[in-house]
Amino acid sequence: MAHSTLRSRLGCWLALMGMALWLTACRPLTIPMPTAAVPGTAPALAPGPVAGAAGLDDPLYPTLGNGGYDVLHYDIDLTVDVAGNTLNGATTISARATQALSAFNLDFSGLTIGQVTVNGAPARYRRQASELTITPVQPVQADSLLTVTVAYQGQPQPMRDPGVPFLPLGWQRFGDDIAVVSEPSGAMTWFPSNNHPLDKATFTMRLTVPKPYQAAANGVLSDTQDNGSSTTYVWQMTDPMATYLATVHIGRYEVITAAGPDGVVRRDYFPLGTPASVKASFAPIPQMMQFMRQRIGPYPFAAYGVALLPVPTGWALETQTLSTFGAGAGGAAWDEGEVMHELAHEWFGNSVSPATWQDVWLNEGFATYFQWLWQEQNEGSAAFNATVQEVYASMLAQDVGSPLPQQPPDLFTDATYQRGAWTLHALRLTVGDVVFFKILRAYYQRFAGSHASTADFIATAVEVSGQPAVETLLRDWLTNPKLPAPPAPSAQTPVIAL
Structure with missing residues (x-):
């Protein structure tokens, strides 16, 4: 996520909220030894079906997500009345039970439910706030596959989240358009799910909208069906995606397509009448993709592009494969660094997702640092050094604390973005460029398509560098309430030479 009104004069952007460390995530796991069987005793019976947990105990959002199953695929079929901002449809969830289940939960709020089925049979359900509890006719056996379909309709209601007080979340109107x-x-707010980045899945979205509207979503457009007065757009996201990254854009667009590096499909959705200056903001994306490829690895998905909202927003969001940007205020172009920031999230945040919301610096700190690295690439080391020094002075003046939060209001702050990025810079100064980029590549390759914690990153950095002191350095930058002093540069000249 980016917020354009908070960037510095040199293009580094500052967000509105901050984050503090989940300390227990950084402690080594204790793995119990197997217990030997006692001769003459009967083997323990397998536990009977029980209800899945109604949350995943995330340190910031303990009720988000649910236990007892692993979602494999979401099939979302929606017919949308754009004028009334209402929808009618169904979501079918394919999942694997990780335990024997007498009941299980989905996260779902607002919309009116018509029916719920489990493996084709009607199931009992009840909803309290955003917790939808489903009780199948027959218990679900551990390791079995289950198919859950929820039919629903109504007008989605955006929600307020204390972690993002400046923006309603979910399905909502932006001017005459609809976006998520x-x-x-x-x-x-718009589909039932296991709503936590720990449970990523693939997606199919079938979006039926009245003509002349178009519908865009994550992944690749696999089919377009002409229904006479309406059109159905079928979008396939065949790589794992966290639910918070799923998006829909409905409006009237100029669609610009092109071939990107390594065969990546490029498609941008600009509202009709978007000024050429705003569209030109995104022209460097192919070069940015090559920049990331050289340092980290090939772009991780089949497609990339941007979808613009018809109104200015001052923020952008890294919705997977189709980043969401507001219109440029008064026709102003988007800052190139912010375009780079959202693209970098495709590697760090979207492919490698945070294990908990306390680990979000692994999204925002990384994307911010690659924003600075793009400046270094294009403007030289003097401009880069001026940026990092200016940011450090600003953090020192504000007494910016740890980049990992204790509560949702700290989720997106200067600590998350700037101190998170400076944590990486401190590591780079300590180990030198060659080892630094080896660490980032190893971290990405190990956790691509999945999720990672702060402890995972620290362990990777220590292993790849071969320097135990790196752990102390990173923990200081991540946990010390006071801003650490910049480390002395490594004996290796910090020059990117890959």
């Missing part, structure tokens, strides 16, 4: 922005919790 959900980080961290808003996905449950």
Whole structure:
């Protein structure tokens, strides 16, 4: 996520909220030894079916997500009345039970439910706030596959999240268009889900909208069906995606397509009448993709592009494969660094997702640092050094604390973005460029398509660098309430030479 009104004069952008460390995530796991069987005793019976947990105990959002199953695929079929901003449809969830289940929960708020089925049979359900509890006719056996379909209709209601007080979340209107922005919790306003980045899945979206509207979503447009007065757009996201990154854009667009590096499909959705200066903001994206490829690895998905809202917003969001940007205020172009920031999230945040919301610096700190690295690439080391020094002075003046939060209002702050990025810079100064980029590549390759914690990153940095002191350095930058002093540069000249 980016907020354009907070960027510095040199293009580094500052967000509105902050984050503090989940300390227990950084402690080594204790793995119990197997217990030997006692001779002459009967083997323990497998536990009977029980209800899945109604949350995943995330340190910031303990009720988000649900236990007892792993979602494999979401099939979302929606017919949308754009004028009335209402929808009618169904979501079918394919999942694997991770335990024997007598009941289980989905995260779903607001919309009116018509029917719920489990493996084709009607199931009992009840809803309290955003917790939808489903009781199948027959218990679900552990390791079995289950198919859950929820039919629903109504007008989605955006929700307020204390972690993002400046923006309603979920399905909502922007001017005459409809769009979805959900980080961290808003996905449950428009489809039932296991609403936490720990449970990523693939997606199919079938979006039927009246002509002349168009519908865009994550992934690749696999089919377009002409129904006479309406059109159905079928979008396939075949790589795992966290629910908060799922998006829909409905409006009237100029669609610009092109071939990107490594065969990546490029498609941008600009509202009709978007000024050429705003569209030109996104022209450097192919070069940015090559920049990321050289340092981290190939772009991780089949497609990339941007979808613009018809109104200025001052923020952008890294919705997977189709980043969401507001219109440029007064026709102003988007800052190139912010375009780079959202693209970098495709590697760090979207492919490698945070294990908990306390680990979000692994999204925002990384994307901010690659924004600075893009400046270094294009404007030289003097401009880069001026940026990082200016940011450090600003953090020192504001007494910016740890980049990992204790509560949702700290989720997106200067600590998350700037001190998160400076944590990486401190590591780079300590180990030198060659080892630094080896660490980032190893971290990305190990956790691509999945999720990672702060502890995972620290362990990777220590292992790849071969320097135990790196752990102390990173923990100081991540946990010390006071801003650490910049480390002395490594004996290796910090020059990007890959």
